[in-house]
Amino acid sequence: MTGQHPDERDAERVRFDIFKSIDRLRLSAWLTLAFERLWPRTLPLLLVCALFVIFAWFGLFRMMPDLARLGLLTLFVLSLPACLYTLLRFRLPEHADVSRRLEDVNTLDHQPIAVQSEILATSTDDPFAQALWDEHRKRMAERIRGLKSGLPRTNIPEIDPWGLRAVVGLFLVIAFAFSGSPLGGHLGDAFRSHSSSNALPPRIDAWVTPPRYTGRPPVFLTSAANDQEKQFTVPQNSTLTIRIIGGNGTERVTRTPPDGKPADIPVKEEAKAADAAPAKDQPRNFELTLDTSATVGLIDSGTVHSEWAFAVLPDQPPTIRFTREPSSAVNGTMELAYEIKDDYGAASAQAKVEQIQPPAKDARPLFDAPEIPLSLPKRGADGGETKTTRDLTEHVWAGSEIRMTLVAVDDAGQEGRSETKTLVMPERPFANPLARAVVEQRRMLALNANAKPDVLNMLDAITLWPEETIRNPAHYLGLRSIRSRLNLAKSDDQLRDVVAYMWQVARGIEDGALSDAERSLREAQEALRQAIEQNASPEEIDKRMADLRKAMNKYMRELAQQAQRNPNMAQAPDPNARELRQEDIDRILKQIEELAKQGSKEQAQQLLSQLNDMLNNLQMRQAQGKNGQGDQMKQQMDKLGDLMRRQQKMMNETHRLEQQRQNGMMQDNGQFGGQTGQDGQQGQMSEEDVAKALKGLQEGQGKLQSDLQQLMDDLNGQGITPNKDFGDAGKSMGDARKSLGEADGGQALDQQSNALDSLRKGGQDMMKQMQAMGRAGKPGGPQQTDRDPLGRPSKSNNGNNFGPDRNMLPGEADIQRARQILDAIRERLGNALSPQMEKDYLERLLKFN
Structure with missing residues (x-):
């Protein structure tokens, strides 16, 4: 372009830009024209394939007889060559086709686009002709500015004016969604025989049943909620059940452990009636016990239909331990x-x-x-x-x-x-020498049946001079009856009957008619306990309760008669001692009956055990006497009770001061302003006042610690060794005294609570030592107080929680009051504005035993 005029260079540049844009336009037009030619030839093949997939996903191939399935499959196969032949007739657009396409779309005449790529028909050296041709091309180039390639224009609407192709597409989407359901089909169904299958597809239900003792509900694997879930955690020994109704009978279930090979689970065999339907019409159940983690899959005709992974939660073995040393009443x-x-x-x-x-x-x-x-x-x-x-x-x-x-x-x-x-x-224990002798011979015979001759000789020796040794003729007759039965006994069962009879005679000699009454009472108690444990019917509970009431009345009547005959038992009772009244027993029995009928097995058994403890301690009270040390022991219990009350009062005061501090901090932070405090007055103590008041409690806490040490010294002087709980209480008191001196009320509260708990446990151990030493449970022991260390009516460990001025069971007013207190505590705990210190204190009250 060297030597050209500037105007000519500009014109050449413009033509270059025009030709460059035409090239891009030609490419777009070529693609559009290719699509117009390809789409009508591809659409038949796509429609045939879509119809095949629709038939397969809807499960139509599986539901058809084999002849119809093969015929339809053949029709699909034969239609493929025609579709491919139509596709093979496709030809790519040529250069002239693209030019005509652009000229038609842009309604250009005289072929301005084709001119740009054409040359003169004959080569000539005529400058005028060449210049004329260039001018013509230049003018045609001016007309092709701003051309467009246009959109593809297929003739599909002319071929399918009703739009049936959209119906096929809609059914394809629906079939895809349906294929994921239990009734959905697979593409391979068209190539498999279904001559033995039912008309309907199989219905599959799967669920896991945990062991009944776990209390967990079954998990339905095929429910809508768990349909997408594939990982499950189940208790050990749960049962997996998979039920298949319908299908072709080729379904199988496999179990794959984490580090093993899959294994087939056999179908559960069930008893069938003689006139039952054929096996293919019956549901097939697969059952598997999940004792270890595994993956379970349901396979239908080689295809995995469903798969679940189970993580088994191991069942831990139980643990049992003694909480106290075994003891006896x-x-x-x-x-x-x-x-x-x-x-x-x-x-x-x-x-x-x-x-x-x-x-x-x-x-x-x-x-x-x-x-x-x-x-x-x-x-x-x-x-x-x-x-x-x-x-x-x-x-x-x-x-x-x-x-x-x-x-x-x-x-x-x-x-x-x-x-x-x-x-x-x-x-x-047997106090009567004759009864002790019978029991001794009974033990000798029971431990060695070969000692029968020796026992016979001893019975003869005991009854040799009855006028001198046996004052009660009934006792003599009982001994001779033992001798006769033992002499006639030949088998071990007969000897065991003699052993049981010797026990009855020994107790009759010791207690008279009371032994039979006590035995009947124990048997009635055991029968009721077993009925409660086995969840017996209300009628059975009524029967057992009637037997227990009858045995209880007989026992109490015989006990009263024995007390009248025995002057040691009929001595004047201690005015502070507690009495077991008939109305107390009736009330306990009534509540046991109500709890048993309501299904509260544990509470009924606990109350029955308390009744048994009361009867055991009733015998203990009959053997109790008076001793001058009783007042001294009562004084020590009173000291302990006063010590616990003072510690409780100091803990309450510490809590009140710490709450004042918390409320003052919340007011300073703006969480609530002007709130009325617990004392009903506006405003709170300052931080300095609270710290000063807490330090003022330090001296009182130290006095409590010294009084506890004095109590421990007094107990040691009386032969009672304070256990480590008293030592822990003293240590906690010392720590609380130090915390109060540092004005740390929160830490002092925890330490005071620990001290109170340790005092209570130490008091319980002290009572046990008194009983073990014979001061609370044997003749000559001290009298028991009717107040616990807190000054409340006592409920001692031995079960004597009854008295002349107090019912054994709480009344309706007490229960209602307790509920009101609990409701008030829970309501306060639910208040978001309550200080955290107050919430901690209320939680300790709810957990306080």
Whole structure:
């Protein structure tokens, strides 16, 4: 372009830009024209494929007979060559076709676009002709500015004026959504035989049933809520059930462990009637116990229909331990206190015993170790102490040294054992020498049946001079009756009957008619306990309660008659001692009956156990006498009660001051202003006033610590060793005194609460030591106070929570008042504006036992 005029150069540049834009336009037009030619030839093939997929996803191939399925499949296959032939006739657009396309779209005449790429028909050196041709091209180029390629214009609407292609597309979308349902089909159904299948597709239901003892509901895997969930956590030994109704019978279930190969689960065989329908019409159940984590899949004709992964939650074995040493009441009833823990609750528990001294090699024992079933805590309870009382004095091992181990078993059969305790099995004390002799011979016979001749000789010796040794003719007749039965006994069962009869005679000699009454009462109590534990019907509960009331009345009547005959029992009672009245017993029995009928098994058993403790301690009270040390022991209990009341009062004052501090901080932060305090007055104490008041409590806390030390010294002087709880209480008091000196009320509150808890536990241990020393449970022991260390009517550990001026059970007014207090505490806890210190204190009140 060198040597050209500037105007010519500009014109050449313009033509260059025009040709460049035409090239881009030609490409767009070429693509548009290619699509117009390709789409009509591709659409038939796409419609045929879409119809095939629609038939498959709707499950039509699976529902068709094989002949119809093959015919339809053949029709689809034959239509493919015609569609491909139409597609093969496709030709790409040429250069002239693109030019004509652009000229037609832009309504250009004289072919201005084609001219730009054409040359003169004949080459010439005529400058005028070439210049004329260039001028013509230039003028045509001016007309092609701002051209457009246009949109594709297929002739599909002319071919399908009704728009049936849109219907096919709509059905394709619906079929895709339907394919994910249990009734949906697969693309491979068109190539598989379904001659043995039912007309309807299979219905699949799957669910997991946890063991009944776990209390968890079943999990329905195929429900709408769990349809998309594939991971489940289930308790160990849960049962997976998959039920298939319909289908072609080729469905199978596989189980794949985390590190193993899949294994097929067989169909559960069920009993069928003689006239039952064929097997293909019956539901097929697959059951699997999930004892370990695994993946379970449902496979239908080689295709995985559903798959679930299960994480199994292991069932932990139960644990059981002694919370206190085994003890016994005065009448020999054994008391066991223990704690059972299990993730789902223990199914049973018992105490297993064995003799330390084994029988001789040639001995022939008549009795095995006693069975001691244990009461179970309420399912779902978080630990806690459980108590069981059993009267084992009738067993022939009574008085022997034994080893005892507590065993708890859960519903899965897992076993937990406690530590082994060595103790002497409680025995019933006999004051009558003749009764002691009968019991001794009974024990000798029961432990070795070969000692029968020796027992006969001893009975003959006892009854040799009855006029001198046996004053009651009935006792003599009982001994001779034993001798006759023993002489006639040949088998071990007959000898065991003689052993039981010897026990009845011994108790008759000791207690008279009271022994039969007490035995009937124990049997009635045990029958009622078993009925409650087995969730018996209301009619059965009524029957057992009637038997218990009858046995209770007989026992109380015989006990009163015996007290009249025995001058030691008929001595004037202590005016401060508590009495067991008939209305107290009736009220307890009525409440036991109501709880049993309402299904409150644990509460009914607990109240029945308390009634048993009361009866045991009733015998203890009959054996009690008076001693000059009673007033001294009462004084120590009063001191402890006063000490606990003073500590409680100081803790309340500390809490009040700390609450004043919290309220003042909230006012300073603007959380509430001008709120009326607990004392009903406006405003709060300043931080300095609160700190000064807390420090003022330091001296009183120190006085409490010194008084506790003096009490411990006094107890040591009386032969009672204060346990570590008193020491912990003193340490907590000292820490609280230090915290008060530092004006740290929150820390002092926790330490004062710990001190109060330790004082209460120490008081309980002190009462136990008094009983063990014979000061509270044997003749000559001190009288018991009717007040606990807090000055309230006492509810002692031995069960004597009754008195002449107080009912055993809370009245309606007491219950209503307790509910009101609890409601008020919970309402205060729910107040968002309550200080955190107050909330902590209220939570401690709710947990305070």
